[in-house]
Amino acid sequence: AGDIPMEEDSIETMKNRMERSIQMQTMLRAFEARDRNLQDSNLSRVNFWSAVNLAVLAVVSFLQVYLLKSLFEDKRQVRT
Numbered sequence: 001a002g003d004i005p006m007e008e009d010s011i012e013t014m015k016n017r018m019e020r021s022i023q024m025q026t027m028l029r030a031f032e033a034r035d036r037n038l039q040d041s042n043l044s045r046v047n048f049w050s051a052v053n054l055a056v057l058a059v060v061s062f063l064q065v066y067l068l069k070s071l072f073e074d075k076r077q078v079r080t
C-alpha cells in the first residue's frame with residue numbers, strides 16, 4: 001500500500017516532464033519556422049544580386065572586347 005503514492009508521484013513527475021518536452025518542441029518548431037523563412041528570404045536576395053552581378057559582368061566583358069577591337073582597327077581610308 002505504501003507504493004501507490006510513490007507511483008502517483010512518479011506518474012506526476014513523468015507528466016510534468018512530458019509537458020515540458022512538448023513546450024520545448026513547440027518552441028523549437030517556432031524557431032525552425034522563423035529560421036526557414038529567414039533562410040528563404042536570404043536565398044532570394046542572394047539569387048537576385050548574383051543575377052545582377054552576372055548581368056554587369058556580361059556587359060563589361062562585351063564593352064571591353066568592343067573597346068579593345070576599336071583600338072586595333074585600321075582607320076585609314078584605302079583608295080582603290
